[in-house]
Ligand SMILES: [Zn+2]
C-alpha cells in the first residue's frame with residue numbers, strides 16, 4: 001500500500017484528529033485509485049524482489065495516472081487545474097512511490113536493533129537470550145519448502161531463559177518455524193499464555209540454574 005503520509009507530505013501537528021482521519025480517508029482513496037494502475041512487480045515489491053522492482057522514474061506515470069487522481073488533487077487545491085497541475089500531481093505520486101518502494105524493499109530489522117529490555121513473553125526486566133523465531137536447524141528446509149523468504153530467517157525474539165525454554169518445550173523446531181514464527185503467534189497459544197501468567201509472577205533468580 002502507498003505510505004499514507006507520502007502523497008501529501010507532512011501533516012500539520014496541530015491538526016485535530018478529525019482532520020487526520022479525513023486525510024487518511026482521502027489518501028487511501030487516492031491510493032486505491034492509483035494502486036491498480038501500477039506494475040505488479042512494484043505492487044508486490046519485497047526485499048527479495050528488489051532487483052526486479054522498476055525504478056519509479058522509469059514508469060510512464062504521465063500517461064498511466066487516471067485523470068480522476070489529478071482532478072481530485074486539483075479539487076482539493078493541492079495542485080492547480082492545468083498542465084502544471086498534472087505535472088505536480090505526478091511529482092506527488094512519484095515521491096509517494098519512492099517512499100513506498102524504499103519501505104517495501106528494506107531489509108527486515110536486524111535482531112540487534114529489535115532488542116528489548118523486557119522479555120517479550122513475560123515482560124519482566126531480566127537478562128535476555130535471543131530465540132530464532134525460525135530455528136536455525138530448519139533454515140535449509142524452510143527455504144527449500146518456501147515457508148519463509150530468506151530475509152525472515154534471522155528474525156528473533158528476546159526472551160528470558162525460562163520463557164525461551166518454555167517455547168522450545170511447546171513445539172518442535174519445525175512446528176515453531178512453520179506455525180509459531182512471530183511472538184504474536186506464540187502468545188496466541190493457550191499453553192504459552194498460561195506460562196506467561198505464571199512466569200510474570202516469578203522473581204528473577206528463583207528459577208535460575
Ligand atoms: Zn520471560
Ligand SMILES: [Zn+2]
Pocket residue numbers: 130131132164168
Ligand atoms: Zn530458541
